[in-house]
Amino acid sequence: MTRATRAELFCRDSVPMGAATEQSRVLGRLRSLAEAGVLADLTVRTWPDRVTTGDDLARCEFALCREFQAWADDRDVRLAPAFESHDCHNSYTNTRYTTTVLPVICLALYDEDDLLAVYPHSGPHGVRTVLDGISVLEAESEPIAAPRPASNRPPRV
Template sequence: MNSRTRATLYLRDSVPAAARAEQQKAVGRLQSLQAAGVVDSVTIESWPSRVTNGTPDTIQALATYDSFDSWARDHGASMRPAFDRHECHSRFTGSRFTTTVFPVMCLAVFENDTLTAVYPHARQGRPMTVLEGIAILESTRRPELARH
């Protein structure tokens, strides 16, 4: 069976110019990897800066976060500090809710349909950025090496 490597880059829309430039750099590098045959497909997705549990429009973003968090736990990594999940309280309504904050960009690498890497993440206190994840892909055709 032929292995298919695909990358999905998640980007926040409303970001400062410097962050937008980093996002575009990441997009260009991933498109070059696709053109070179290192990855079979590249998808660019937009996501929110933060979501609150319990609202219908957040279901997909939270499902994505949960799959990334599961990957991190299974691989001895943490999605913090790039992702932040915290409890909030509204003094106005008295309600409590959970808010998840998403990073400016995030790279998910899949081998066939299996999530093999997520950037950014941290392992043993050392952060691994999206650009480092792309560099790992650039340095090898073997996706298993991208599982840092």
């Protein structure tokens, strides 16, 4: 995998205490990696428990779901069951819509603007959790090097 330079952590709002504790623990590990220079940028966002098509306030979440699904399709992995989509019917208005349940916590890793990985996901090698994604980052624990300024000295021989 190309080295991740940026991470986005998505945390569902209004979760039980146990889930909130886990979200805080994950955020602490990611902040440590950012402080150590392993990540150049860390963004933390909250999102609702579910989004429904036609909801103008959920455009950002739907765009993320499409981006994440395209990544999964390209790699022959699945985002389910963490992301669950349901086709629904409102018998009162006789309308159909799709609701997507968002995970309690999700980690997206980028190289600049290129999406490298989404956690959690599942595939031929089993389920890969957000903690697995952090472990990948920790394995790459060398700080991201800033470009070195050009030197006026001749190279050493």
